[in-house]
Amino acid sequence: xxxxxxxxxxxxxxxxxxxxxxxxxxxxxxxxxxxxxxxxxxxxxxxxxxxxxxxxxxxxxxxxxxxxxxxxxxxxxxxxxxxxxxxxxxxxxxxxxxxxxxxxxxxxxxxxxxxxxxxxxxxxxxxxxx
Amino acid sequence: xxxxxxxxxxxxxxxxxxxxxxxxxxxxxxxxxxxxxxxxxxxxxxxxxxxxxxxxxxxxxxxxxxxxxxxxxxxxxxxxxxxxxxxxxxxxxxxxxxxxxxxxxxxxxxxxxxxxxxxxxxxxxxxxxxxxxxxxxxxxxxxxxxxxxxxxxxxxxxxxxxxxxxxxxxxxxxxxxxxxxxxxxxxxxxxxxxxxxxxxxxxxxxxxxxxxxxxxxxxxxxxx
Numbered sequence: 001x002x003x004x005x006x007x008x009x010x011x012x013x014x015x016x017x018x019x020x021x022x023x024x025x026x027x028x029x030x031x032x033x034x035x036x037x038x039x040x041x042x043x044x045x046x047x048x049x050x051x052x053x054x055x056x057x058x059x060x061x062x063x064x065x066x067x068x069x070x071x072x073x074x075x076x077x078x079x080x081x082x083x084x085x086x087x088x089x090x091x092x093x094x095x096x097x098x099x100x101x102x103x104x105x106x107x108x109x110x111x112x113x114x115x116x117x118x119x120x121x122x123x124x125x126x127x128x129x130x
Numbered sequence: 131x132x133x134x135x136x137x138x139x140x141x142x143x144x145x146x147x148x149x150x151x152x153x154x155x156x157x158x159x160x161x162x163x164x165x166x167x168x169x170x171x172x173x174x175x176x177x178x179x180x181x182x183x184x185x186x187x188x189x190x191x192x193x194x195x196x197x198x199x200x201x202x203x204x205x206x207x208x209x210x211x212x213x214x215x216x217x218x219x220x221x222x223x224x225x226x227x228x229x230x231x232x233x234x235x236x237x238x239x240x241x242x243x244x245x246x247x248x249x250x251x252x253x254x255x256x257x258x259x260x261x262x263x264x265x266x267x268x269x270x271x272x273x274x275x276x277x278x279x280x281x282x283x284x285x286x287x288x289x290x291x292x293x294x295x296x297x298x299x300x301x302x303x304x305x306x307x308x309x310x311x312x313x314x315x316x317x318x319x320x321x322x323x324x325x326x327x328x329x330x331x332x333x334x335x336x337x338x339x340x341x342x343x344x345x346x347x348x349x350x351x352x353x354x
Binding site: 088089090115 | 145167171172173175183184185194264268271282283285286288289290291292293294295
């Protein structure tokens with residue numbers, strides 16, 4: 001019984017530690033991707049912006065993506081940002097924009113951008129997947 | 131070795147079954163998680179990534195907490211409540227903590243009693259309540275783990291749906307937390323109530339959880 005309790009406690013602790021250990025690193029990488037995306041789109045570098053879009057989001061942009069994403073008139077990222085990471089998803093809140101991201105094999109990619117909150121309802125985003 | 135296995139077979143079999151089923155749950159949960167990943171246009175994750183996810187932790191912890199709650203309540207309530215005819219219950223009139231003589235504590239402790247049963251004060255109190263105390267603590271720890279992991283898993287779904295994440299305190303008021311919690315509690319309470327009531331009228335020959343087959347239905351606290 002004592003051994004079972006010890007193992008259960010150890011398992012819970014390991015799960016919690018494993019879940020928490022890399023949160024800071026991951027939120028930094030998510031913010032960097034969101035910043036790079038908004039900066040590229042605002043600077044008119046549509047190719048660089050489309051390079052970090054999630055496939056399902058890129059598919060929704062008017063072709064060609066490099067032109068369509070610039071037409072969305074996204075604003076450049078503010079210096080300050082607040083990032084929240086949960087599992088395979090992240091949200092980065094800049095002064096004028098909120099960006100949603102997801103993890104892909106090559107790192108974070110933008111799922112939605114140009115998002116405005118609508119209370120309890122989903123964000124209203126100018127760029128988002130289908 | 132063979133004797134050890136035979137004399138501890140109940141604990142060993144349940145411990146082994148637990149591990150086998152936990153592994154099976156991990157594989158099934160991984161497949162289910164990846165189905166949802168693909169459905170939302172994302173790539174599948176590795177088994178290792180899934181096993182350290184909030185989703186897996188919440189699924190495991192929500193079941194653990196209800197099991198420990200079930201045993202905690204059963205251990206504590208059977209001190210004071212009885213069920214006529216149930217082998218799970220003490221006889222009516224025997225409710226309560228029992229005398230020191232019957233409990234073999236203090237002056238009534240035998241040579242084979244644990245040393246803390248002979249001791250007085252805090253040590254005897256701790257030993258006297260250790261089973262309920264540990265089950266209660268495991269329940270609280272598992273429920274806390276469920277709430278923390280559940281909040282993270284819930285927020286991952288919120289972000290998938292382009293919705294605002296919530297704090298841990300907000301999550302405690304969310305229907306998701308209480309739905310996960312209460313659906314487990316009701317099933318555990320049903321199982322205990324079924325065991326208490328059915329064991330009045332039904333028998334399982336050879337099982338200590340049952341009365342002897344020939345015992346009258348009204349016989350209480352008799353184990354077969």
